[in-house]
Amino acid sequence: MKISDIFERTARTYSFEFFPPKDEISAIDFGVNVGQLMKLSPSFVSVTYGAGGSNSERTFALVDYLQNKIGLTVMAHYTCVGVSKTKVVEDVKYLKSKNIDNLMLLRGDPPKGATDFVPHPDGFSHTSELIELISTEFKNTFSIGAACYPEKHPEAETFEQDILHLKEKTDAGADFLITQLFFDNGLYFDFVDKLRKAGIRCRVIPGIIPITSYSQIDRFFKLSGTKIPDILMDRLESARDNPKRILRTGTDYAIEQCKSLIEGGAPGIHFYTLNKPGATVEIFEELRTVSITN
Numbered sequence: 666m667k668i669s670d671i672f673e674r675t676a677r678t679y680s681f682e683f684f685p686p687k688d689e690i691s692a693i694d695f696g697v698n699v700g701q702l703m704k705l706s707p708s709f710v711s712v713t714y715g716a717g718g719s720n721s722e723r724t725f726a727l728v729d730y731l732q733n734k735i736g737l738t739v740m741a742h743y744t745c746v747g748v749s750k751t752k753v754v755e756d757v758k759y760l761k762s763k764n765i766d767n768l769m770l771l772r773g774d775p776p777k778g779a780t781d782f783v784p785h786p787d788g789f790s791h792t793s794e795l796i797e798l799i800s801t802e803f804k805n806t807f808s809i810g811a812a813c814y815p816e817k818h819p820e821a822e823t824f825e826q827d828i829l830h831l832k833e834k835t836d837a838g839a840d841f842l843i844t845q846l847f848f849d850n851g852l853y854f855d856f857v858d859k860l861r862k863a864g865i866r867c868r869v870i871p872g873i874i875p876i877t878s879y880s881q882i883d884r885f886f887k888l889s890g891t892k893i894p895d896i897l898m899d900r901l902e903s904a905r906d907n908p909k910r911i912l913r914t915g916t917d918y919a920i921e922q923c924k925s926l927i928e929g930g931a932p933g934i935h936f937y938t939l940n941k942p943g944a945t946v947e948i949f950e951e952l953r954t955v956s957i958t959n
């Protein structure tokens with residue numbers, strides 16, 4: 666089913682993002698963990714595409730499995746990294762043959778150590794071009810998602826330019842946007858206001874990740890420049906040497922954050938699960954108790 670059709674039926678979606686397991690042991694772990702998350706009946710699930718365009722086969726194998734063996738509504742992530750236009754058409758035809766109706770289209774990041782994204786000579790420099798090609802070649806076959814950044818994409822010179830480029834993605838055919846992770850809801854709501862003013866009308870689904878370990882803080886900042894609000898940072902600092910308290914603090918904060926997003930009118934939550942069920946299950950159950958997942 667297309668995600669755009671799910672939007673017709675429900676005001677809010679709750680979705681889970683996974684990455685393909687790297688080896689057989691992680692695959693067993695994945696099966697156990699994902700089993701717990703599936704009991705929550707997500708609106709859809711998404712599967713990331715290897716950073717640097719690596720291991721696309723694993724993404725394709727997992728989307729096939731989740732869509733056709735488990736019967737979930739699946740969105741396959743796909744990036745511009747290292748692919749020509751011909752290869753894109755070939756890959757997308759393959760995904761269609763596996764009954765995939767939803768694509769999350771992305772540019773991908775420059776390889777580790779490099780600062781600039783270098784496109785394939787017959788490929789794409791920006792995601793809007795990839796969206797344009799797929800929308801034109803495959804007409805209304807797919808519901809298309811794209812990424813957005815409430816704290817600005819790190820490479821964009823200004824917020825205004827970033828939003829203009831975001832508009833190019835929705836004009837090219839993106840049906841909805843999913844945000845980069847963030848911890849300050851004020852940034853999300855201000856961002857959505859800016860998008861509306863720029864004429865972007867589609868759903869902007871907040872992407873949420875609970876902090877489950879102290880080391881993640883630095884990693885998130887390096888990955889996306891995401892700021893941790895002082896109130897959360899103080900709580901994490903005071904729990905720094907106690908992994909259980911960090912987990913509790915991060916999960917409690919995410920519960921508060923998700924509730925206030927939904928109460929403020931966000932159209933659902935996209936959970937970056939990191940393939941671990943614990944915190945996501947707890948947050949989801951908590952949202953259910955206040956009847957906002959229905």
Ligand SMILES: Cc1cc2nc3c(=O)[nH]c(=O)nc-3n(C[C@H](O)[C@H](O)[C@H](O)COP(=O)(O)OP(=O)(O)OC[C@H]3O[C@@H](n4cnc5c(N)ncnc54)[C@H](O)[C@@H]3O)c2cc1C
Pocket residue numbers: 712713714715716717718742743744770771772773774775790791792793811812813818819820821822826827828830833834843844845846872
């Ligand atoms: C929800 C989500 C899921 C993700 N999943 C994956 C994944 O599965 N695999 C993966 O490798 N990465 C993934 N990423 C990371 C993503 O690939 C990176 O953030 C990447 O750096 C940018 O991708 P984009 O699609 O936003 O790029 P773009 O939309 O192309 O934007 C990238 C930069 O280029 C600028 N830009 C855009 N168009 C133009 C133009 N015409 N002229 C000049 N500048 C322009 C933008 O302002 C921005 O600064 C994900 C990110 C998010 C938020």
